[in-house]
Structure formats: C-alpha cells, structure tokens
Amino acid sequence: MSNVGFIGVGYMGYGIAKNILEKGNSLFVIANKNRKPIEKIVSEGATEVKSFEEFKEKKLNVLVKCVTNTPIAKEIATKLSKILDEKTLIIDITTHNKTGSIETEKIYQSSNINYIECPVMGGPVQAEEGVLGGIVGATDANFKLAEPYLKLFCKNYFHFGSVGMGAKSKLLNNFLTLGNAALINHMAKAAKKFDLDLQKLFDVAKLGSGNSAALVRVFEALLKGDSTGFKFTASNSVKDLTYIQDLLKDFPEAEKIAEDNKNYFQKAVDDGYGENFISELIDKK
Numbered sequence: 001m002s003n004v005g006f007i008g009v010g011y012m013g014y015g016i017a018k019n020i021l022e023k024g025n026s027l028f029v030i031a032n033k034n035r036k037p038i039e040k041i042v043s044e045g046a047t048e049v050k051s052f053e054e055f056k057e058k059k060l061n062v063l064v065k066c067v068t069n070t071p072i073a074k075e076i077a078t079k080l081s082k083i084l085d086e087k088t089l090i091i092d093i094t095t096h097n098k099t100g101s102i103e104t105e106k107i108y109q110s111s112n113i114n115y116i117e118c119p120v121m122g123g124p125v126q127a128e129e130g131v132l133g134g135i136v137g138a139t140d141a142n143f144k145l146a147e148p149y150l151k152l153f154c155k156n157y158f159h160f161g162s163v164g165m166g167a168k169s170k171l172l173n174n175f176l177t178l179g180n181a182a183l184i185n186h187m188a189k190a191a192k193k194f195d196l197d198l199q200k201l202f203d204v205a206k207l208g209s210g211n212s213a214a215l216v217r218v219f220e221a222l223l224k225g226d227s228t229g230f231k232f233t234a235s236n237s238v239k240d241l242t243y244i245q246d247l248l249k250d251f252p253e254a255e256k257i258a259e260d261n262k263n264y265f266q267k268a269v270d271d272g273y274g275e276n277f278i279s280e281l282i283d284k285k
Contacts, residue, residue: 001025004149005055006046007076008066008093009037011231012120015127016066016093017041019153028058052076056083062149066093069239070100077107086112089145095119095174096167097243101137105163116146117163119170120154121177123217123231131155135173137166168247175244175258178237180214181230181278182261188222188282199223218279227280234281235274237265 006017006029014037021027027046031038042048049055055063063084067073073094080090090108092101092115101117108115116138126132134150134157136143143159150157160169191201202219205211214230221229241262248255268274268281276284 002061002149003028003058005029005049005058005060005063006066007063008032009041010034010066011037011124012093012127013037013064013066014041015124015129016064016120016132016153017046018044018128019130020064020149021046023152025152026058028055028060030055052079052083055080056085060084060088062089062091062146064091064093064149068236069094070096070104073100073104074107077104081107081111081113084111084113088113089142089149090115091146091149092117093120095170095240095243098168098171098247099164101167102164114142114145115163116142117166118146118150118154118157119166121170121173125231127153134158135166135170136160137163137169139163171240171244171247174240175248175254177214178232178241178244178265178278179257179261180212181218181232181237182264184212184215184218184230185264185278185282188218192282218282221279222282227283228277230279231277233275233277234265234268237278238262238269238274241265 001024003026004020006027009017009029017027017029018041021044028049029038029041029046030049038048065073065076073092090113092104105115116136118134118136121133130153132154134154136157136159138146160166191198205215218229241258245255245258245262248258273281273284
C-alpha cells in the first residue's frame with residue numbers, strides 16, 4: 001500500500017483517483033473549484049487535505065496531477081517543489097503544450113523530485129473502468145518507478161522516451177481525435193437537417209473506414225436521446241488545438257486543419273457553449 005496524493009479530481013481525475021483508492025492505497029486529495037467529485041471520493045474513503053503543505057505530512061510515495069493546462073501545472077510544480085520530500089514521484093496527466101512537460105520537469109528536478117508525464121487516451125468512462133491508455137515520457141528509471149501506479153488506472157501504457165515525447169505523442173493523437181469528433185458532429189448535424197435515419201446512417205458508417213470509437217460513442221448515445229456521448233468540452237478542445245497548431249507550425253497543411261477545427265470549437269465557446277461536451281454541440285445552432 002502506498003500514500004498517494006491527487007490534484008485534479010474532476011471529470012477525468014475522479015475515475016483515476018477511484019481506481020487508485022480501490023486498489024488498496026491511501027489517497028489524499030485537494031479540492032479545486034468543483035467540490036462534487038471531491039465529496040464523492042472522500043465518501044468512498046479518500047482523505048481531503050486543505051493545503052499543499054498538508055501533503056508533506058502524509059509522507060507521499062507518489063503524487064498524481066491531472067490539471068487542465070501547462071500554466072496551471074507549472075504553477076503547482078513551483079509550489080510543490082518547495083514542499084514535497086526528495087524522491088517523491090510525480091505522475092503528470094496534464095495535456096501539455098510541446099515544451100510544457102519539459103519545463104515542468106525542470107522545476108521538480110531542482111528539488112530532486114522524480115517526474116514522469118503520462119497524458120492519457122480515453123474519457124471519464126474509461127477512467128472509471130481503469131482502462132485508459134497511458135502515453136509516457138520519462139527516464140527509464142522513473143518509468144520503472146511509475147509502472148506499478150500506471151497499472152492501477154491504465155489498461156495499456158507506452159513509453160515514448162524522455163519527457164516531452166509523451167506530450168508530442170498525446171497532441172498528435174488529439175489532433176486525430178478532435179478532428180474526427182468535429183467531422184462526426186458535422187455529419188450528425190447534416191443528417192438531422194436532411195431527416196435521415198440516424199440508425200441506418202450509423203450502421204452504414206460502421207462498415208466503412210470512417211468507423212471509430214468516437215463515432216460509436218457519439219451515435220450510440222444519440223440514438224438513445226443522449227447528446228453527451230463524447231465527454232470532452234469545447235473549451236478544452238480549443239486549448240488542445242491551440243497547442244496542436246503550435247506543434248504543427250512546420251507542417252502548414254496539417255496546421256490549417258488544426259486551425260479550422262479550433263475555429264469550429266472556438267465559435268461554440270464564443271456562443272456560450274464552452275463547457276458543453278463536444279457531442280452536445282450537434283444540437284446547438
């Protein structure tokens with residue numbers, strides 16, 4: 001059993017934290033804006049701390065960080081690097097920009113704190129089921145330290161090399177995923193306007209090369225009257241696609257595709273739908 005700290009118990013973080021707790025570890029969590037998932041995980045056995053300083057008292061073996069973006073991750077790192085014991089292991093699930101995880105690691109290294117990046121593929125459902133895909137950037141030594149913990153919430157995980165390689169791999173995967181999600185939205189919106197049979201359209205689409213996990217997730221929910229099949233917000237899509245554009249600036253054709261998709265999600269944000277899930281945009285004007 002290990003002492004595990006957790007920052008970022010939200011849509012994704014709750015499921016990851018739940019698996020860590022259920023597999024026999026002591027879990028210490030800290031609240032952000034949304035208290036609902038914190039209260040839920042505490043009711044299931046986690047302990048809430050009120051400040052980062054309290055983490056030091058808990059003699060953590062590992063701290064998992066699942067926050068929204070690079071600036072937040074670096075701000076937290078600056079604080080934690082002055083508090084945590086040397087050799088504490090940080091597992092950073094944040095989707096960083098192309099250099100963000102490298103910069104974050106340097107902050108921790110200044111205090112001899114071990115660090116790996118492990119952004120994940122999958123959504124809140126997969127997080128709760130413990131079947132995420134981990135995209136790891138780390139030294140070989142830190143990767144070995146992290147493996148027992150990655151197994152708690154990942155079905156598969158892949159070591160891409162040093163810190164920074166995980167971020168680039170994650171962003172390229174999200175380039176594909178968010179582009180696919182945008183196309184599915186356009187397809188579904190047009191199909192509704194044309195009064196097409198959605199079940200038949202879905203059945204046909206599954207037979208072709210356009211089939212994907214996103215297509216299945218969105219359409220299976222839509223056919224039940226549920227528009228929340230793709231649980232990733234428009235505002236987070238804009239953030240990731242901004243990072244992706246920067247990553248792809250030496251590939252103008254690809255960068256243009258990222259820009260077009262970002263503009264689609266940015267319009268949703270501008271129209272007041274920033275916190276709506278991607279698939280909910282199908283029914284928005």
